[in-house]
């Protein structure tokens with residue numbers, strides 16, 4: 001098969017980790033007889049510096065014309081702590097999600113037995129954890145009307161959801177649960193918010209179409225607790241944009257494997273794949289960043305966007321082998337030899 | 353001194369744990385020569401059942417005329433999972449906060465050395481944790497305009513903050529930091545929300561009035577992570593209503609001492625004290641609920657509302673002694689003897 005893949009390296013360590021994912025994907029393509037054409041495009045602070053815009057129209061055109069998007073990370077310290085900066089890298093991210101229609105952010109949290117000790121949680125709490133968040137990504141308070149009144153003394157943000165937006169996200173949640181342990185948790189704040197009541201009633205009405213799925217409804221504050229107490233009690237969780245932002249990040253640190261967690265953002269026509277870690281500006285250009293989350297994001301791309309599970313498995317197997325043999329960057333080296341970003345990428349590509 | 357204290361026992365285990373706090377407070381009053389008049393009033397599901405309203409006007413009148421409010425817990429399963437119930441116990445809570453002007457929720461998370469093993473976190477992560485959240489409690493998305501349009505197909509919730517609301521909360525935060533380790537973290541989502549940008553710019557402008565306080569600004573998703581990774585890196589955290597709801601609950605489970613955590617909600621004229629745990633309907637009437645969080649809330653009341661630190665310390669000392677001697681309810685008994693709710697209360701009162 002032939003694929004065009006938009007390549008958005010972004011800021012900080014983004015370009016370095018993306019390079020490794022390209023190398024590994026090319027090795028997979030070679031082995032399985034596919035042909036990948038990479039289409040690099042600018043995004044984030046890098047794009048602001050170059051053309052004054054974090055998600056330029058040319059970048060959107062490249063993405064929209066591709067079969068999938070592989071994304072590094074964005075964010076640069078020069079834009080932090082300046083609430084009034086006219087353009088910020090994050091705006092590019094939000095614009096990209098909206099314009100590509102990436103309404104479902106898929107965020108798995110799972111454990112690697114060899115990394116359990118890295119978790120801040122006790123082993124017996126985290127063992128066996130294998131959950132997935134589906135976060136709604138193009139609605140809610142992120143995209144509602146916002147602004148100031150009373151001469152800037154009053155600020156407001158509007159959170160809005162339509163039943164249709166909830167349905168399309170929940171549908172993905174039910175379907176995903178059917179391929180897994182058939183448990184779905186709807187996370188909301190229906191005791192306070194009207195949007196949450198819409199979420200809850202919409203999901204309740206869909207239950208009858210998936211009689212095998214066991215559905216629970218939990219308040220966002222309760223989930224924030226239970227994720228730390230009994231993360232392995234969850235299977236699939238669905239939630240709105242802001243709650244998902246907070247809870248997926250909380251979930252990411254419990255496994256001890258944050259540097260390895262991939263993610264996908266899916267729309268009707270296209271999907272984007274990216275590591276969940278940030279742009280780690282401090283590590284930029286030092287060849288120390290862990291490329292495995294980006295490489296595993298490429299695995300998700302083969303599996304989800306191209307429906308090629310074998311290809312994805314080849315990548316996962318190589319990563320597991322690297323972990324078992326200690327071919328890891330310094331964050332996982334535990335006093336043993338630390339490999340460089342590039343060396344880990346080379347090793348993975350050679351072991352496909 | 354003479355005090356009138358409104359006593360809102362509420363639902364579930366509320367009445368049982370409140371009884372113990374009354375007993376202990378009376379012992380303190382006796383020892384230090386104060387006179388407490390308790391003013392019981394209805395709230396929560398108990399009030400709905402009795403008068404159709406979770407925070408009746410008579411209850412408000414009692415609270416408004418008192419020197420402080422001691423509160424148990426509210427919530428009853430018959431009102432759960434019914435997003436369209438016409439009156440819900442939680443509405444009483446929100447109405448009470450608003451009508452009493454309780455704008456600052458003070459939520460400490462600290463550790464008891466003897467309970468460190470109960471934490472889901474590894475000991476080295478949690479040791480030494482001693483942080484306080486100040487959660488804004490009468491503004492934000494909880495109280496903004498909310499509703500439906502398009503025949504119920506679209507729901508909305510409005511989040512609104514004024515500079516003044518941010519200032520009065522932040523002022524309490526700076527002042528509290530000055531009495532502690534002088535570190536203040538402003539938690540927001542200023543990269544996305546306009547209300548968060550108002551929070552951040554308002555706090556930034558106040559920094560010059562507290563030159564000794566070291567202020568940091570962190571995004572809510574980053575704090576959700578760091579609370580699990582390095583909770584002992586925080587001192588005082590200030591945040592808006594909804595973020596505070598999620599993060600204070602997350603913080604409450606990391607210490608291993610959730611059943612012991614007190615809280616205060618402060619207004620300009622009156623303050624309310626309550627355990628952070630809920631109404632645990634399953635445990636109602638079984639004499640097994642741990643009363644220590646409510647008893648420690650009474651300690652906070654003496655210290656904060658009445659400015660009587662000695663009286664507060666007498667209560668804390670009694671609780672520490674009970675923990676050291678194993679006079680605890682079954683949640684803390686660890687295979688040893690479990691005392692009843694009432695027996696723990698009696699023991700604490702006798703040891704004042």
Ligand SMILES: CC(C)[C@H](C(=O)O)[C@@H](O)C(=O)O
Pocket residue numbers: 090093094245543544573
């Ligand atoms: C950078 C920010 C706008 C973004 C978000 O909140 O969605 C990030 O935290 C994420 O989760 O991808």
Ligand SMILES: CC(C)[C@H](C(=O)O)[C@@H](O)C(=O)O
Pocket residue numbers: 191192221442445446597
């Ligand atoms: C019951 C609910 C309305 C309430 C809140 O969200 O404020 C509770 O979770 C709390 O934190 O006191």
